Amino acid sequence: xxxxxxxxxxxxxxxxxxxxxxxxxxxxxxxxxxxxxxxxxxxxxxxxxxxxxxxxxxxxxxxxxxxxxxxxxxxxxxxxxxxxxxxxxxxxxxxxxxxxxxxxxxxxxxxxxxxxxxxxxxxxxxxxxxxxxxxxxxxxxxxxxxxxxxxxxxxxxxxxxxxxxxxxxxxxxxxxxxxxxxxxxxxxxxxxxxxxxxxxxxxxxxxxxxxxxxxxxxxxxxxxxxxxxxxxxxxxxxxxxxxxxxxxxxxxxxxxxxxxxxxxxxxxxxxxxxxxxxxxxxxxxxxxxxxxxxxxxxxxxxxxxxxxxxx
Ligand SMILES: [Zn+2]
Ligand SMILES: [Zn+2]
Ligand SMILES: [Zn+2]
Numbered sequence: 001x002x003x004x005x006x007x008x009x010x011x012x013x014x015x016x017x018x019x020x021x022x023x024x025x026x027x028x029x030x031x032x033x034x035x036x037x038x039x040x041x042x043x044x045x046x047x048x049x050x051x052x053x054x055x056x057x058x059x060x061x062x063x064x065x066x067x068x069x070x071x072x073x074x075x076x077x078x079x080x081x082x083x084x085x086x087x088x089x090x091x092x093x094x095x096x097x098x099x100x101x102x103x104x105x106x107x108x109x110x111x112x113x114x115x116x117x118x119x120x121x122x123x124x125x126x127x128x129x130x131x132x133x134x135x136x137x138x139x140x141x142x143x144x145x146x147x148x149x150x151x152x153x154x155x156x157x158x159x160x161x162x163x164x165x166x167x168x169x170x171x172x173x174x175x176x177x178x179x180x181x182x183x184x185x186x187x188x189x190x191x192x193x194x195x196x197x198x199x200x201x202x203x204x205x206x207x208x209x210x211x212x213x214x215x216x217x218x219x220x221x222x223x224x225x226x227x228x229x230x231x232x233x234x235x236x237x238x239x240x241x242x243x244x245x246x247x248x249x250x251x252x253x254x255x256x257x258x259x260x261x262x263x264x265x266x267x268x269x270x271x272x273x274x275x276x277x278x279x280x281x282x283x284x285x286x287x288x289x290x291x292x293x294x295x296x297x298x299x300x301x302x303x304x305x306x307x308x309x310x311x
Pocket of ligand 1: 092107108
């Protein structure tokens with residue numbers, strides 16, 4: 001058994017092993033050293049993982065909201081398809097990048113334990129607001145509790161993307177084709193293109209996809225932030241644009257490299273179908289989904305190569 005685990009190189013492989021050998025889960029939990037604060041993170045608090053029983057109880061509650069929800073619905077895109085659950089979240093919760101708070105009552109929720117009087121005075125948590133250039137207001141300084149606030153001062157929205165793409169070469173569709181792989185942002189679910197000057201095939205390709213399952217990528221992250229000791233590590237030759245945030249559209253090179261069509265604005269593959277007879281016209285534009293169209297997003301014309309500007 002131990003040997004099996006030793007040969008597993010990624011979380012994905014360990015998961016597969018655990019499906020075959022039920023005792024693996026315990027072995028892994030036993031072997032993981034407790035997280036230690038490295039001094040840089042002061043207020044780090046370690047929580048125990050949820051138990052099987054707790055997960056079961058949560059699932060039973062969720063099924064009361066939407067009976068269609070499956071155990072395999074694990075991504076934001078999966079959840080978006082569960083209409084009842086989404087409308088429950090919209091009625092009950094405030095969902096922001098750093099905040100999730102809920103309040104209201106209905107057939108699923110139990111009656112609040114607080115007195116009515118106190119419950120009425122509870123509001124959703126306010127969004128962050130700046131005090132000055134490098135500090136945010138404390139809760140007491142906010143004076144907006146109970147009033148609507150917006151996410152516009154959220155650090156990742158205020159923070160300008162790096163002005164440089166950060167690649168040692170230009171991120172072209174040719175270099176994207178050398179990798180033929182994208183990575184999904186864990187915040188916005190958009191696919192982001194991987195670039196390499198040399199073709200990544202065979203063992204290095206396997207090594208790359210194993211590494212990617214272990215990394216929780218968010219837009220703007222670059223592999224050089226990782227502590228890679230091995231000089232020949234595959235992540236030292238594969239790059240992502242640094243000058244990208246979750247607000248950015250899909251990269252143009254994504255389309256020119258020939259990846260599967262996804263919405264230009266949000267990255268979903270559930271696209272607005274072209275009207276019959278209009279297919280050729282539709283090809284002139286980057287793909288658009290129904291949701292983005294309904295939100296007022298306009299079609300963007302595809303960049304075409306011409307002889308004066310070969311790329
Ligand atoms: Zn409710
Ligand atoms: Zn993102
Ligand atoms: Zn969209």
